[in-house]
Each structure stands twice: as structure tokens, then as C-alpha cells.
Amino acid sequence: MKVLVAHNRYRSNVPSGENRVVDTEMAALASAGVGIVPYLRSSDEIDAMTLAQRLAVPMQPLHSRRSVAEVEAMIERHRPDLVHLHNPFPLISLSVVRAAHRHGLPLVQTVHNHRHSCMRGSYFRDGHPCHECRGRTLPWPAVKHGCYRDSHAQSVPMAAAFLVHRGDQRAVDRYIALTDALAASLVDSGLVTADRVTIRPNSVPDPGPFRAPGTGLIFVGRLTDEKGVPLLLEAWRRSGGPFGTLTVVGEGPGRGLVEAAGRAGGDVRVLGSLEHDEVGAALDRAAALVVPSTSP
Structure with a gap:
């Protein structure tokens, strides 16, 4: 079996779990004997x-x-059995759904967030769901709130893309959802x-022996x-x-808040962004990983 994997990687200066x-996944499939044709x-x-x-x-x-031309050329050259789409934004676009179908190939999409219906991808803005x-x-409220990249101007073409590609979203042959909440979101969105x-x-x-x-x-x-992050810091302070x-490992707009908590003497240490191996080492040194996410 051969799979063409299409993914728009997030910026390298913003560590991405999705990347x-x-x-x-590509490495695991390849180790199982699946031919991988990456379009990244x-x-x-x-x-x-x-x-x-x-x-x-x-x-x-x-x-x-x-992207459509390149994907079609790769389909003709490598003859995959299906196309597996991950993140199509901003450089690939959902037009690759039609490109796959024009060549008689099924297209599967893994949804890593809620961006099929929410421009932010999180059903969360301004500190609340x-x-x-x-x-x-037509997701007009997202334009009103400037949800895509915190920009009203960039939210306009994104809203148009949601409208234009509604049929392509419905034409995806199968969705892979990471959680029950994401699966329910796909169904509730009418897609x-x-x-x-x-x-x-x-x-x-496999992380190896205990x-x-x-x-x-x-x-x-x-x-x-x-x-x-704010919830975690408040819980830590109260406890x-x-x-x-x-x-705390990571980067983002909340770094100042974390650093302030450290200066306040709450025994909070900020490591910032780390390479993958360094993250693993930091996890080994801890007793437990805490996941305080407020967005499903």
C-alpha cells in the first residue's frame, strides 16, 4: 500500500505537536511496510x-x-492508493480533495483541532469558550472578532474559504478524529x-522500560x-x-505570565522552547505531566 501524506507544517519557531x-505517524507506517509519499x-x-x-x-x-498541481503530479508519478491530508492551511488548501477525487483516489483527513468549523481551531477566544x-x-462571527491570526483582514478570505470549500469538506471520504470531542464537533458542524x-x-x-x-x-x-496556562498558575499558587x-516548557503569549509567577517566588521554572530530546529528558526528571487545557 502507498499513501500520499499532505501536510502544511507550522512555523519552525513555534514548536508544533501536530508536526x-x-x-x-509517517515513520510508523513506513516501518510497517506502507509506502509513504510526503507532500510537505x-x-x-x-x-x-x-x-x-x-x-x-x-x-x-x-x-x-x-499545491494542487504538485499533488496531481505526485499522484501521477507515484500512483498512491489514497491521500491522507492533515493541515491544509495556509499553503495547500482543501482543493486537494477534488484533486485526489479527479484521479479516482479516496482522501482521508485527520483533524487535529476544530479548524473545520472554527478559525482559531479551539472554540476558544478572549479567555472563554x-x-x-x-x-x-459562512463563519461571519470569526471575521467580526478577527479570529484567524488575530486579524480581521486575514479572517475575510479564510471565511470565504470556509464557504467555498464546504462541499470539499463534506466530500472527504473519511475523517480521523483524535478525540470524542473532535468527532462530535465534526458531526455537529453538519460536515x-x-x-x-x-x-x-x-x-x-515506545518510551522503553519503566x-x-x-x-x-x-x-x-x-x-x-x-x-x-492561567488556570495552572492560579491552581499552583493556591496550592x-x-x-x-x-x-514550564513552551513558548507563546503567556510566557510573561509564567515568568511573573516565577519571580513571585512560587517555585515556577520556565525552560522555554526545547528540542524533542530535551523535552523527553525534562519529562524524565518530573514526577508527573500536567494537562490543564480548557479547550476540548
């Missing part, structure tokens, strides 16, 4: 673009002529019936409200830090 999941674009490409090309990037979610766009063909959604959690490589736990707690992730040190 890591895609890499891990990256948002890092934007920095090397000309001014005219950068100005056109917000329109790429509507239709990426380059938000479901104003769920089920809408698909439950029988076309498979729930499959992320996988991780090792005795370390000390303290650790958080690993983007430092944002929806990841529960008096009975578990030793709280180690």
Missing part, C-alpha cells in the same frame, strides 16, 4: 517569498494552484455523519489561555506548590 504527530509544505516558506507572493498568502486557503461559528456555512468518522488518538514511540518518577510537575505546550517545582 511531530505527522512525522511520527511549511509556513516557513512565507519568509522567503517576494512581497507580491506574501500579499497573496491570505488567499491561498481559497485555492492553491501550485466560543461556538458562534459551529455549523455556519459528516458519525459513521464516516474514526476516532484514533495520537500515538507515540523508570522511577522524578520530582515536581511539568507542563509542555503552547503558553496560551486555551492550553490552561502553595506542594509538589516541589513546576517546570
Whole structure:
């Protein structure tokens, strides 16, 4: 079996669990004897673009002529059995659904967040849950709130892309959802019936033999409200830090809040962004990983 995997990688200066999941899955499939044909674009490409090309990037979610042409060329060259799409934004676009079907190939999409219906991908904005766009063909509230990249201007073409590609979203042959909540979100959005959604959690490589736990707690992730960073810091403050040190690994707009907690003497340590192996070592030193996310 041969699979063409299409994914728009997030910027390298913003550590992405989604990028890591895609890499891990491709490696696992390859080790099982599945032929992998990777079509990987990256948002890092934007920095090397000309001014005219950068100005056109917000329109790429509507239709990426380059990505469609490249995917079709790879289909003709490698003859895969199916296309597996992960993140299509902003450089690939959902037009690849039609490209796959034109060649008689089924297309499966793994949804790693709620961006099938929510521009932010989290059903969370301004410090609280938000479901104003769920089920809408035209997500106008997201434009009003400037949800895509915190920009009203960039939210306009993204809303148009949601409208234009509603049929493509419904034409996806099967969705893979990481959680029950994501599966329910797909169904509630009116995109698909439950029988076309498979729930499959992320996988991780075997960590090896059991090792005795370390000390303290650790958080690993983007430092944002929806990841529960303010909630975690408040809970830590109220508890008096009975578990030793709280180690925070990651970057994001909430870094200042974490650093302030450390300066306040709450035994909070900020490591910032780390390489994958360094994250593993930090996890080994902790007693437990804490996941305070406030967004499903």
C-alpha cells in the first residue's frame, strides 16, 4: 500500500505537536511496510517569498494552484492508493480533495483541532469558550472578532474559504478524529455523519522500560489561555506548590505570565522552547505531566 501524506507544517519557531504527530505517524507506517509519499509544505516558506507572493498568502486557503498541481503530479508519478491530508492551511488548501477525487483516489483527513468549523481551531477566544461559528456555512462571527491570526483582514478570505470549500469538506471520504470531542464537533458542524468518522488518538514511540518518577510537575505546550496556562498558575499558587517545582516548557503569549509567577517566588521554572530530546529528558526528571487545557 502507498499513501500520499499532505501536510502544511507550522512555523519552525513555534514548536508544533501536530508536526511531530505527522512525522511520527509517517515513520510508523513506513516501518510497517506502507509506502509513504510526503507532500510537505511549511509556513516557513512565507519568509522567503517576494512581497507580491506574501500579499497573496491570505488567499491561498481559497485555492492553491501550485499545491494542487504538485499533488496531481505526485499522484501521477507515484500512483498512491489514497491521500491522507492533515493541515491544509495556509499553503495547500482543501482543493486537494477534488484533486485526489479527479484521479479516482479516496482522501482521508485527520483533524487535529476544530479548524473545520472554527478559525482559531479551539472554540476558544478572549479567555472563554466560543461556538458562534459551529455549523455556519459562512463563519461571519470569526471575521467580526478577527479570529484567524488575530486579524480581521486575514479572517475575510479564510471565511470565504470556509464557504467555498464546504462541499470539499463534506466530500472527504473519511475523517480521523483524535478525540470524542473532535468527532462530535465534526458531526455537529453538519460536515459528516458519525459513521464516516474514526476516532484514533495520537500515538507515540515506545518510551522503553519503566523508570522511577522524578520530582515536581511539568507542563509542555503552547503558553496560551486555551492550553490552561492561567488556570495552572492560579491552581499552583493556591496550592502553595506542594509538589516541589513546576517546570514550564513552551513558548507563546503567556510566557510573561509564567515568568511573573516565577519571580513571585512560587517555585515556577520556565525552560522555554526545547528540542524533542530535551523535552523527553525534562519529562524524565518530573514526577508527573500536567494537562490543564480548557479547550476540548
